Amino acid sequence: MFQNNVDATIKVVAFLFLMYNVFVLIYIIQDEEMNKIPTVSEVVSSGLRIAVAVPLERSIRDVAFLSLVPILSKGWGYLGGNYGRTDMARNHIAEELLSSDYTHVLMMDSDHIHPEDLVERLARWVMADPSKKVIAGLNFRRSAPYDPCVYMDTEDGLAAPLNWPNGLGMADAVGFGCVLIEKSVFQKLNRPYFAYTYTDEGGSQSEDIYFSLQCRKMGIEIWCDTTTTSPHLTDRLIAEKDFRYYVEKHPEEVILPKDTPSQISLPNLGMDMG
16 A cells, blocks of 8 residues: 555656656747747748838947948848938938838937847747837937836836846837837828927927827837847947946935836936937
8 A cells, every 4th residue: 555655656746747847848948939039031031021220310430330231231121311310310211111112110229239130139029929010129328327218107207117027028118229110100100200399397308209109199009129239339338237237336316106116217308218
């Protein structure tokens, strides 16, 4: 009787061990599949016709230009924006997209260092779910506190997250360091798509926040890929490490909104969010 109980216990343990390994294997396969970056040919074969664009307000620094060369050399389409104020350059790119046969445009700011596989990284989410129309990378403000340029609506206004999951998450507004946008978004929004706005009290709102708020009014979801980032270029490259270091050294500046304890509030929504 005792031996039978031991044998039964061994069988149960062996079965549970087997199932554990099966579940781990399934998780690994699913995780690898989610993080798999498609090739250029796979993106094209999916039916996506993506053009890249660089809104230029000023000349581009050589190191930033060099990061664009590998992307442009892959054969993506290109929409050229006129030199001018950033909101006007973005609006010009949107109009070019509307008159083209491209399905999407990827706007890449000229003061970022972009990864070579940026198009493929953002396109994978659309390939997996075509309902996603606006997808940004996770980039960081180039001045203190170097906070992430992705925002959620709180009781205290738009707030940047202090922490975030690894993957794709929904946001209420994003900076435009790198953003993939489907053409149908511009077909749904009213002109102008991008605009600087000002208040009588001297406040201002950047063109990318304006675009984000227009999307929200029209029920267009905004997403952020936290695994994809284009470091912001100043006298050095600004990335998550700068934000973490600043928060560690200046904890008194971290303000936690009552309804979102994992987020920091932004007292200044400046002109340059992306």
